[in-house]
Amino acid sequence: MRISIGSDHAGFNLKEEIKALLAEMGHEIDDAGARSAQAHDDYPDVGIEVAQKTASGEVERGILICGTGIGMSITANKVKGAYAALCHDEFTARLSREHNNANILVLGGRTTGPDIARAITRTWLETGPQGDRHLTRRHKIIEYESRASAEEEENGSGRLKIIDHPLIQHKLAIVRDKNTNVKDFRDLVQEIAGLMVYEISRNLPLEKIDIQTPIRMTTGFSLAGKKLAVVPVLRAGLGMVEGIVRLIPNAKVGHVGAYRDPNTLSPVDYYCKLPTDISERDIFVLDPMLATGGTASYAIADIKKKGGRRISLVSLIAAPEGVKKVSSEHPEVDIFTAALDTCLNEHGYIVPGLGDAGDRLFGTQ
Ligand code: RB5
Numbered sequence: 593m594r595i596s597i598g599s600d601h602a603g604f605n606l607k608e609e610i611k612a613l614l615a616e617m618g619h620e621i622d623d624a625g626a627r628s629a630q631a632h633d634d635y636p637d638v639g640i641e642v643a644q645k646t647a648s649g650e651v652e653r654g655i656l657i658c659g660t661g662i663g664m665s666i667t668a669n670k671v672k673g674a675y676a677a678l679c680h681d682e683f684t685a686r687l688s689r690e691h692n693n694a695n696i697l698v699l700g701g702r703t704t705g706p707d708i709a710r711a712i713t714r715t716w717l718e719t720g721p722q723g724d725r726h727l728t729r730r731h732k733i734i735e736y737e738s739r740a741s742a743e744e745e746e747n748g749s750g751r752l753k754i755i756d757h758p759l760i761q762h763k764l765a766i767v768r769d770k771n772t773n774v775k776d777f778r779d780l781v782q783e784i785a786g787l788m789v790y791e792i793s794r795n796l797p798l799e800k801i802d803i804q805t806p807i808r809m810t811t812g813f814s815l816a817g818k819k820l821a822v823v824p825v826l827r828a829g830l831g832m833v834e835g836i837v838r839l840i841p842n843a844k845v846g847h848v849g850a851y852r853d854p855n856t857l858s859p860v861d862y863y864c865k866l867p868t869d870i871s872e873r874d875i876f877v878l879d880p881m882l883a884t885g886g887t888a889s890y891a892i893a894d895i896k897k898k899g900g901r902r903i904s905l906v907s908l909i910a911a912p913e914g915v916k917k918v919s920s921e922h923p924e925v926d927i928f929t930a931a932l933d934t935c936l937n938e939h940g941y942i943v944p945g946l947g948d949a950g951d952r953l954f955g956t957q
Contacts, residue, residue, distance in 0.1 A: 593717070596651040598624035598638035601631055603657030603664075603701035606709055610655060610699070613710050617717065622651055639667030646695050647673030649935045649943055654696035655713065661700035668696050672737050673912070673934065680704060685712040689719035691726045723761065731756045734932050738915055751926045752915050755791045760784055760930045764908065768946045774955040778831060781880060781953060784908055784930060785835030792876060792906055792928050793840065821846055821873040821900075825891045826863060828950040829878035832906065836876065846870065848877075848891040854939075859890035864898065871899035880949040882910035882929060883942050885917030892922050908949070909933055911942045 595614055599607035604626045614621050624641045626633035635658040646654035654674070656664035661678040668676035676696035677688035680703065688694040697716045699709050721727075731754050738752050766772055767780045798813040820843040824830045827849075837843050849863030867873060875895060879888045888905055895903060903925050905918060910929040913936050918927055933942045946952065 593653060594620040594622065594651045595653045595655060595717075596622040596624055596642045596645045597655040597657075598642040599626050599657040599701065600633045600635040600638060600659070600663075601626050601629055602659035603635075603699070604629040604631075606657050606699060606701040606704070606706060607655075609706045610657070610709060610713055613713055614655075617714070619717075635663040636667045639664045640671060643668035643671035643674035643676065643696060647671050647935075649937075652695075653717070655699070656696060657699045657701050659700060659702040661698045661703065665698045668698065672741055675733075679712050679716065681708065682711050682715045685716040686719050689716055690722045691729075693721035693726075693730055724758070727761060728756050731932070738912060738932060741916075751919070751923075752910075752932070753791065753926060753928050754932055755788050755928060755930050757787060757791075760787050763787075764930050767908070767952075768944065770947065772952075774952065777952050781831040781908065781949070782835035782838075785832035785878070785906070786839055787835075788906060788928060788930065789836055789839045792904060796874075819869065819873040820844070821867050821870060821875045823848055823866065823875055823877050823891070823895060825850055825877065825879040825887060827851075828880050828953060831880060831949065831953040832878040832908075836878070836906075843876075844873070846875075846895075848894055850887045850891050850894070859887040861890060861894060864894050866895065866898050866900070870895065871901055873900075873902070875900050875903045877903060877905045878907075879905065880908040881942055881945065882907040882914035882918065882927070883936055883945075884911075884940050885914030885921075888914065889918050889921045892918070892925060896922075904928060909942055909945055911936050911945075914942075 624638050639656055642654040642656055645651045658664040665676045665678040668674045675694045676698050677694035678698040679685040735754050763780045763784050767777055796818050797816040799816040800811050801814045803812045822836050822843045823846040824833050825848050844867040846866035850859045850861040853860055882888055905925055905927045907929045909931045911933055935943050937943050
């Protein structure tokens with residue numbers, strides 16, 4: 593594992609101790625300083641550097657050490673995507689991974705001796721995150737982060753909704769697995785899209801109707817004549833259509849053809865066919881992978897040009913970059929996703945993601 597480690601002067605000695613442990617364990621070390629115990633390096637400088645490298649995925653984990661560990665944790669947790677945990681024993685180290693999926697370990701050079709610091713570090717590196725309720729809670733943090741940063745940058749309201757129902761998360765883990773075959777992948781994508789319908793249709797208006805049960809008259813509810821349109825972005829969006837129209841059979845289906853140029857990563861459009869009354873419909877744009885956001889944003893703009901007004905975007909996995917782009921260019925658009933991943937890699941793929949959804953759906957890999 594590639595690990596960035598940094599300290600201020602007060603954490604320098606312990607940093608050297610932990611570096612020796614990392615080397616023994618076979619990890620690759622990126623030393624962000626300090627270079628000696630005398631230098632008066634300020635913890636925010638080193639803390640921000642290590643936190644940024646960790647949050648961006650340049651390194652897999654970070655380790656920060658100052659006198660108490662407090663300054664480093666406050667600093668690192670200001671960086672979006674950095675989840676820093678100050679640990680004083682193996683128990684907190686283990687739980688910071690299992691419950692919080694902390695990607696940065698913080699230690700106090702003046703509070704924690706070298707032996708216990710070694711034990712903490714080893715446990716922290718060897719423990720993985722747990723799902724279930726802990727995953728739900730972590731998603732709440734990520735969701736808040738995305739919303740807050742979009743607002744801060746005045747790029748719109750960032751109307752992101754992560755649908756983290758356990759069934760969806762379970763199926764999503766299978767589609768992420770590179771060993772899942774084309775048939776199962778295809779079925780699962782449709783199933784996940786279907787499960788997402790409950791959330792994306794949550795605000796559809798209802799009207800009261802009178803019905804006669806076998807026992808007596810009562811009042812029930814009916815969807816208030818709402819017109820819906822489902823618009824997959826070709827070609828990967830096609831993989832979600834059936835799952836949705838199975839539950840909303842009256843929805844009309846339009847198509848937008850746009851692909852991402854692999855060299856420029858910019859969207860290129862080649863097709864747009866929408867229901868003629870698109871301006872009267874609530875529109876769900878389907879694109880399983882919201883990566884750079886370029887294609888989705890382009891498709892939404894295309895639909896707006898043709899009169900579409902009430903638009904939501906539905907993806908399986910989103911990257912923060914894509915959420916930011918769509919939120920800034922279309923601040924009124926709700927973004928539904930089953931997972932908000934870490935970042936994009938240099939090829940524009942979502943990390944960890946699931947690879948190329950189109951290839952995996954159609955077996956063209
Ligand atoms: C430096 O004297 C000390 O303030 C720093 O290492 C850290 O403990 C801050 O939280």
